[in-house]
Amino acid sequence: MALNLSSPWEITKMELTKPDGLKRGQLDIYIDFTAGSQFVDDKGNFCGVYDTEERKWQHLNFFEHNCFLHARVPRIKQKDGKVKTVQVPWARPGSGFTLLFEAFAMLLIEYEMPVNKVGSTLRIEPHRVWRVFNHWVEKGVEKDTLSTVKNVGIDDTSSKKGHNYITVNVDLDTRRVIHVCKDRGSDAIAELADVLKLKGGSPVAVEKVAIDMSPSYVSGVQTSLPNASITFDRFHVTAKLSEAMNEVRKLESKGNQMLKGHKYTVLKNSKNLSKTKQQELEFLLMMYPRLAEAYRLKLMFNDFWEITDTQEALTYLHFWCDMVDDTDIFPFKRFVKTVKAHWSGIINYVKSRINSGVMEGINNKIQLAKRRARGYRNIRNFKNMIYFIAGKMKFDYPYYPS
Incomplete structure (x- = not known):
């Protein structure tokens, strides 16, 4: 029995x-x-x-x-x-x-x-x-179907610190991983297109794609997903702005001990800081006018993501870029060049409202699994763990009464 x-x-x-x-x-x-x-x-x-x-x-x-x-x-x-x-x-x-x-x-x-x-x-x-x-x-994974995929988020991650990057493709509507591949850039997009054909979907049916600002990803989407409009992921654009903000902090801190140890005081939004850190931030912005101007511009750029009207968003982004060009904050001027080089994909966020939170949530799961395993030497194991924790797939192994 x-x-x-x-x-x-x-x-x-x-x-x-x-x-x-x-x-x-x-x-x-x-x-x-x-x-x-x-x-x-x-x-x-x-x-x-x-x-x-x-x-x-x-x-x-x-x-x-x-x-x-x-x-x-x-x-x-x-x-x-x-x-x-x-x-x-x-x-x-x-x-x-x-x-x-x-x-x-x-x-x-x-x-x-x-x-x-x-x-x-x-x-x-x-x-x-x-x-x-x-x-x-x-x-x-073999039995999974992709016939309804229309909106895709694409990001890369490493199997362990600094090694073996893979590309994770997410169906943004169902909030699940649909494909993981070893390649990065345009080859990864081409592989996704092949998998869509194999599993009942269609590359031409994909309407929106959220990616970072990698030129190879852009080229891959244009070639392999020809009908998809590109939205540059909000998280990656904001990360570029944070890099510019941190560079301003470093330039201002040369010869000034007061800014040491305050990297995240400056990079975080004021509402996310403790009362003590908020007071320290106010003092630092008062002492360093250029830093204060950069911080104000950073907060103003974050307001862009809340705009829902395309024409208003265009006007606001032009206005913000002109404000930066009138300053002598060179890290922000470089960021403006990046924005202008990726203009349509950033503006598309207003139209698509693709939520980078879906990608962030899945990436958090992946990073947690990676920390539990202390990294993955075997890419096959890593890929399958991602499917297991974030693929929302049906597996045929017998039910074990827990």
């Missing part, structure tokens, strides 16, 4: 061996089929047993004892002369674990336990857990 066996399978023997002085032993359960049993071939015909081969699978622990199933797995000779190994009901082909064992391993990963820890909990090597994990995730 516990193994959910049905005819013709039956348990023939059970042995619990326990070395002297050790609490942990091993339970071996031997399964066989009744004599004269027939099994179904690929075409639904019943066939007699041709021969058998001995197989072994690790099962869930019996109390503290390791548990293994053993069976003579029958092979049948089909009418076309081919010999086929019969599928046993308690394990998938090619696996050394039972389905319930694999389901429990997947449940532990779902509960955010690092794979190395899952391995030590189940008393197996982590690479064997990864093999199980990759099988079920890739099976789910």
Whole structure:
């Protein structure tokens, strides 16, 4: 009953061996089929047993004892002369674990336990857990459909600090990852277009794309997603402005000890600071007029994102750029050149209202998984973990009652 066996399978023997002085032993359960049993071939015909081969699978622990199933797995000779190994009901082909064992391993990963820890909990090597994990995730990814994808967010991230960048593609409407690839730039966009075709979608059906200001991404979208309007992601544009603001701080701090240790006092918005930090910020802006002017311009630029009328947004952005050009704040003048070089994509934000919060939320999940694993050396493992935590896909591994 516990193994959910049905005819013709039956348990023939059970042995619990326990070395002297050790609490942990091993339970071996031997399964066989009744004599004269027939099994179904690929075409639904019943066939007699041709021969058998001995197989072994690790099962869930019996109390503290390791548990293994053993069976003579029958092979049948089909009418076309081919010999086929019969599928046993308690394990998938090619696996050394039972389905319930694999389901429990997947449940532990779902509960955010690092794979190395899952391995030590189940008393197996982590690479064997990864093999199980990759099988079920890739099976789910293969069955996924992308027929409704119209608005896409594209960003890159590294598998570990400074190494092996990958591109993450997100369906902004369903807020889920739809494809992960090793390439960056235009090659990544081309691969996304191929995957859309393969999974029932269409590159020409994509209407809006949110990307950073990378020229290779821009080129890739124009070539592979020809009908998509480009919106430059708000987060990346704001990050460029923060870089300019920090450069102003560095220039002002030369020979002035007072600005040391106040990087984030200046970079954060005042409302996100504590009362003490707000008072320090007010003092610094009073002491450094150029820094104060840059901070005021930064706050004014942030107001752009709240404008909903396209013509008003155009007028405001022109006005802001002219204000910067009238100053001697050179880091901000370089930022204005960046804005003008990517003008239409920034203005498109007003039309598309693509929310970078979706990408940020998914990226936060990815970074958390990366920290738990202390980085990923294996790109395949990293890609599949992203699908698992942010793909919202249906996986076929057996349900394990938690």
